[in-house]
Structures are given as structure tokens and as C-alpha cells.
Amino acid sequence: MEKELFPEEEVIEGCKEKKRYYQELLYRRFAPKMYGVCLSYAQNREQASDVLHDSFLKIFRNIQSYKNQGSFEGWIRRIVTNTAIDHIRRNIKNVPLINEEIPETEEIDEETVSISMNELHQQVARLPEGARIVFNLYALEGMTHHEIAEKLNITTGTSKSQFSRARQLLQGWVKELMHKKDGLS
Amino acid sequence: MDFLKWYKNTVDSGQEEPPDYTWEDIQNDLDIDHVYERLERSLQKDRRKIWIWRASSAAGILLLLSVGTMLINRFRQTTTEPPIAINSSSPPTTLHQPESIAPPLLQTDTSSLQEMSHTLIIPIQSTQKKQKNDTDKSILMADLQPEPDNQTIIVNPDSFHIETASPVFPMAGNAGHIGINKDRLSPMSFIIPEAKMSIDYETLQAHIEMPEPKQEPIFPERSNTNQILSRITIFAAGELANTWLISPKTKEAFDPQDFTANQTTIKQNYGIGISGNITERWEIVGQFSFARQTGQHYKEYYQGKYVSNNIDLEYTDIALRARYRPFKRNLNHAFSTGLYSAFLNDAHQFISNQRTDISTDYTKTDFGIIAGYQYFAPVTNKITLAAGAFYRQGLKNIFAGNDLISSNLNQSSNTSFNFTISVGYTFSL
Numbered sequence: 001m002e003k004e005l006f007p008e009e010e011v012i013e014g015c016k017e018k019k020r021y022y023q024e025l026l027y028r029r030f031a032p033k034m035y036g037v038c039l040s041y042a043q044n045r046e047q048a049s050d051v052l053h054d055s056f057l058k059i060f061r062n063i064q065s066y067k068n069q070g071s072f073e074g075w076i077r078r079i080v081t082n083t084a085i086d087h088i089r090r091n092i093k094n095v096p097l098i099n100e101e102i103p104e105t106e107e108i109d110e111e112t113v114s115i116s117m118n119e120l121h122q123q124v125a126r127l128p129e130g131a132r133i134v135f136n137l138y139a140l141e142g143m144t145h146h147e148i149a150e151k152l153n154i155t156t157g158t159s160k161s162q163f164s165r166a167r168q169l170l171q172g173w174v175k176e177l178m179h180k181k182d183g184l185s
Numbered sequence: 186m187d188f189l190k191w192y193k194n195t196v197d198s199g200q201e202e203p204p205d206y207t208w209e210d211i212q213n214d215l216d217i218d219h220v221y222e223r224l225e226r227s228l229q230k231d232r233r234k235i236w237i238w239r240a241s242s243a244a245g246i247l248l249l250l251s252v253g254t255m256l257i258n259r260f261r262q263t264t265t266e267p268p269i270a271i272n273s274s275s276p277p278t279t280l281h282q283p284e285s286i287a288p289p290l291l292q293t294d295t296s297s298l299q300e301m302s303h304t305l306i307i308p309i310q311s312t313q314k315k316q317k318n319d320t321d322k323s324i325l326m327a328d329l330q331p332e333p334d335n336q337t338i339i340v341n342p343d344s345f346h347i348e349t350a351s352p353v354f355p356m357a358g359n360a361g362h363i364g365i366n367k368d369r370l371s372p373m374s375f376i377i378p379e380a381k382m383s384i385d386y387e388t389l390q391a392h393i394e395m396p397e398p399k400q401e402p403i404f405p406e407r408s409n410t411n412q413i414l415s416r417i418t419i420f421a422a423g424e425l426a427n428t429w430l431i432s433p434k435t436k437e438a439f440d441p442q443d444f445t446a447n448q449t450t451i452k453q454n455y456g457i458g459i460s461g462n463i464t465e466r467w468e469i470v471g472q473f474s475f476a477r478q479t480g481q482h483y484k485e486y487y488q489g490k491y492v493s494n495n496i497d498l499e500y501t502d503i504a505l506r507a508r509y510r511p512f513k514r515n516l517n518h519a520f521s522t523g524l525y526s527a528f529l530n531d532a533h534q535f536i537s538n539q540r541t542d543i544s545t546d547y548t549k550t551d552f553g554i555i556a557g558y559q560y561f562a563p564v565t566n567k568i569t570l571a572a573g574a575f576y577r578q579g580l581k582n583i584f585a586g587n588d589l590i591s592s593n594l595n596q597s598s599n600t601s602f603n604f605t606i607s608v609g610y611t612f613s614l
Contacts, residue, residue, distance in 0.1 A: 053207050
């Protein structure tokens with residue numbers, strides 16, 4: 001309904017003119033989705049809120065540089081992702097990685113997985129910062145290990161190993177959670 | 186389904202409302218951005234204004250000095266170049282000068298002049314209408330009078346040659362005019378109030394008898410300049426002062442990122458003074474100002490508004506300076522340095538035109554140093570105009586402190602750049 005009343009182009013133009021009404025519209029439209037992205041990268045909700053806050057400030061301050069080329073949502077998402085990575089880097093000097101070997105876990109049938117987004121974020125938040133970033137960049141942003149390595153200033157091997165370990169851990173934790181829920185029910 | 190795809194779908198499809206305070210915080214930051222942009226625009230305007238002020242002041246001073254120098258030079262030239270007419274005592278006649286003996290220029294002997302022996306050159310055309318007497322001798326008696334007339338003789342000061350600009354010597358008109366080559370004469374001007382000139386036609390010798398030239402004084406009353414206090418000058422001075430109150434706040438306001446901005450503060454001050462010579466080139470100068478104003482104006486963010494904040498201080502001020510004229514040949518330039526002492530009469534602050542008395546916040550006295558330059562333009566022998574630029578730097582912390590801030594946390598001192606005009610009357614003792 002809101003989209004019909006206010007097309008994306010109009011909202012963007014309003015934001016470029018720094019009209020508060022359009023800025024709020026933009027925030028209301030994209031914040032819930034971007035907050036989910038923030039939660040995937042952040043360790044807790046407070047950190048996710050900070051990242052969201054900083055991201056939208058960057059969006060409003062730099063919206064003049066958006067030239068209406070490509071997906072606007074994609075442009076916003078890139079800003080949110082980069083802000084999240086910067087935020088983690090700024091707050092944690094040595095981004096922790098997974099150092100120990102993770103035993104192979106058996107594949108789970110994702111179609112039977114019924115966990116909430118909140119529960120999923122809780123599991124993702126258990127991952128060490130570095131591994132979480134690598135995992136999200138690969139799984140959510142579709143980046144290659146080479147791109148991740150360049151972005152995070154690590155080797156491609158490290159990116160691969162961190163991703164693999166993070167995936168094993170997350171799969172294991174999701175399975176564990178499923179079993180717990182099954183046991184309770 | 187692949188675990189990664191499942192994870193991505195879950196995250197992408199899931200939406201979660203962020204806390205309300207996130208938008209509130211973003212709005213607050215956007216408000217600050219908005220205020221900052223307005224401040225930045227205002228500061229940029231102020232910076233432009235400051236530069237316009239500075240450029241105008243500099244142009245004004247230059248103009249003042251140029252006009253002053255031009256007027257002085259004109260004044261000197263008019264006093265040293267009275268127009269002199271030559272009235273011939275002989276009636277006009279026609280005379281044929283033999284061409285064989287006519288040199289291109291008539292050489293004249295001025296050896297009869299006291300202390301002046303120069304060659305007088307008159308073009309040959311000028312000799313062709315000389316009066317011829319019985320002894321085949323043409324004698325021209327010329328009386329020089331201060332009247333302009335129709336013939337001009339240009340005096341070349343380098344060789345002291347006199348040349349006519351016209352081919353006809355003033356025999357027919359009984360009068361001639363001696364002008365002066367202004368481009369070259371200014372350093373050695375002279376006056377010929379009365380003279381007699383005779384020209385021997387045969388030998389082509391001219392004789393000029395003239396009184397010893399008097400040297401016009403360039404600077405007034407210089408006869409006893411070596412005696413101490415032989416010249417006393419009283420003067421009245423007016424000035425435009427660009428004043429600064431150097432304090433931590435003023436220093437911070439130079440930062441473009443700061444919400445407070447310094448405003449150009451211009452005050453008008455008036456004073457009277459007296460000066461006396463110590464030697465020919467050294468003088469001592471005392472100046473008194475009953476109500477010297479200083480202060481600092483700001484633009485600042487105050488209680489949610491961008492307002493003007495003016496701190497104005499008024500002092501009774503006494504200054505004592507030593508003045509030195511560095512050029513022996515040109516005593517119009519002078520540098521001076523000295524000390525001032527000031528007594529606070531009033532101190533108040535205007536915030537958005539609301540006046541607050543802040544006399545207790547500032548010390549009752551101040552002192553500091555003065556240094557500057559002056560250019561003197563004599564108008565007559567007694568009256569002199571002077572234009573100058575001075576720098577005053579207070580050496581004392583004038584902030585006395587108040588209930589909120591102690592004096593050492595807000596150390597403040599007066600500074601100003603002053604552009605002065607003064608008129609003086611000189612007595613010779």
C-alpha cells in the first residue's frame with residue numbers, strides 16, 4: 001500500500017532533498033529487513049541496532065551518490081554489510097576466528113527445520129566474529145572466497161577454512177536445537 | 186535443500202522491527218546534521234565577510250597613503266615652482282643674425298652669478314629678434330616677475346641649461362615665462378624672484394644676474410631640530426580598530442568545525458596627544474584616550490539558537506611611545522614603539538541584544554605594548570596630517586574570573602590592529 005502511494009523514486013528524491021518525511025518512509029520500508037541482516041552479523045541486538053543506526057545515517061548522508069542505477073535495496077544492503085564489518089573491526093581489534101578442527105556433522109533436512117528467525121540469529125551469534133563475517137559474506141552476500149579474503153585482509157585459505165568450520169558449527173547447533181525442541185514437544 | 190540456501194532464505198525473508206529508539210537516534214543525528222549545515226553555511230558567509238573587510242581595509246589604507254603622497258608632492262611642487270615672467274625692457278625689433286656666425290645654440294655665460302656658474306643655452310631662433318644698438322651689440326635686460334606669460338623657458342636642472350620651448354625669444358611680446366622641467370627638477374627646486382639678463386649679440390653671451398637662491402624648507406621648522414624638545418606637537422587622533430579578545434573561546438572559534446565563530450569587531454576610538462623631539466629623528470609621544478573601546482564579537486549556538494554574543498570593554502588609556510624617523514632625507518616616515526596602560530571604565534555583554542554588565546568579570550587595569558608605522562604629510566609649516574597603522578598587544582590576563590569560571594581557565598588579553606589618522610600642530614621653541 002505504502003509502495004503504491006510513494007514510489008521508490010519519489011522517496012529517493014525526497015531523501016536527496018533531505019525531507020524528513022521521506023527519510024522516515026525510507027527507514028520504515030527497509031529497516032526491518034536490514035535489521036535482520038544486522039542481526040546476522042552482530043553478536044547481539046544492541047550491536048545490531050548500532051549498526052542499523054550508523055547504516056541509515058550513512059544512507060541519508062550519501063544518498064546523493066546513488067545514481068538510480070541498479071537495485072536500490074542492493075545499494076542499501078551493501079552499506080549495511082560494510083557498516084557491520086567496520087563496526088566489528090572497530091570494536092574488536094583482533095577478530096576472533098575458529099582455530100580448532102570441527103568434526104563433520106551429518107546434513108540436516110532443512111525442510112523439516114522449524115526454528116524462528118530469532119532462534120537462528122541466536123545460533124549465528126554464537127559463532128566467533130571472524131567466522132560469522134566470513135560465513136555471512138559467503139552465504140548471504142554471495143561473495144567468493146577470493147573477494148572475502150580481499151575485503152577482510154585474510155588469505156583465501158583462511159576464508160575457506162573459516163567458512164567451512166562456521167558452517168559445520170552452525171549446522172550442528174541448529175540440529176541440537178531441533179532435537180531439543182523435539183524432545184520438549 | 187542446501188543448508189546455505191535455507192539460511193539465506195530464512196534471513197532474507199525474515200523481517201524484524203528494530204527498536205523504536207533507533208529511529209529516534211537517527212532523527213537526532215539528522216537534526217544535528219541540519220544545524221551543522223546551517224552553521225557551516227553561516228560560517229562560510231562570515232568568512233567571506235571577513236575577507237571583504239580585510240580587503241576593503243587594505244585598499245583603503247593603500248588609497249589613503251597614495252593620495253597622501255600625491256598631495257604632499259603636489260604641495261611641494263606648488264611651493265617651489267612660482268611661475269616667473271620675463272619682461273623685456275627693450276622694444277621689439279627685427280634683427281638679422283648672420284648665419285655664418287650663428288651657432289645652433291646661443292651659449293651664455295652666467296659666471297656673474299654668485300655661487301652659480303652654469304651654461305645657459307638658448308636656441309638660435311631666439312636670438313634672431315634681438316634689439317641691436319649703435320655698437321652693434323644687442324643687450325637684453327630682463328626683469329623676472331612672478332606672472333605667467335606666453336613664452337616658456339625650460340630649465341634643465343642637470344646642466345642648468347635653459348632652453349626655449351618656442352622658436353621666438355620674448356622680444357616681441359616683451360615678456361617670457363620661465364617654466365620648470367617638473368619631471369627632473371623636483372629634488373632641487375629653486376626660485377628666481379628677480380633677475381636681470383643681458384645678451385651680447387656678437388659674442389652670443391648672455392649675462393644673468395640673480396640673487397642667491399633661497400632654499401625652501403621641506404619640512405616645517407627644522408632650524409633647531411637638534412635641540413631637545415625644540416619642537417612640540419599637539420595632535421588629535423582618530424582610529425578604526427580591529428579588536429580581538431584573545432581567549433580560549435576565541436581560539437576555538439577559529440576552528441571551522443566549532444559551533445562558535447569569531448566576528449570581525451571594529452571600534453572607533455579618539456584621542457589627543459603631545460610629542461616632542463629628542464634629536465632630529467627621535468621623538469617621544471604621549472597619547473590619551475578617554476574612552477578606548479575593545480572587545481570581541483561572536484556568533485554562537487546558544488540555547489538552541491544561533492545568536493550574536495558581543496563582549497565590549499571600554500578603557501581610559503594612556504600610551505607612551507618612542508618614535509623614530511629612519512630616513513634622513515625623508516622625515517615623513519616614522520616607526521614607533523611603546524607601552525600603554527589602561528583603566529577599565531565599563532564592560533558589558535550583549536547576547537541577542539540583551540545587555541549584561543560583566544564589569545566584575547574583568548580586571549580594572551590592563552597594560553601592553555604598541556608598535557606601528559606612521560606617514561606624515563605636512564600641510565603647512567605648522568600643521569601636519571599623519572596616517573598610520575599600529576598593533577597593540579595586551580600583556581595581562583584581563584579576565585578576573587566569576588562564580589563559574591576561574592580567571593586562569595579563561596585567560597584573556599586585548600589585541601588590536603589600529604588604523605589611525607591624526608592632525609598635529611607644531612610649536613617651535
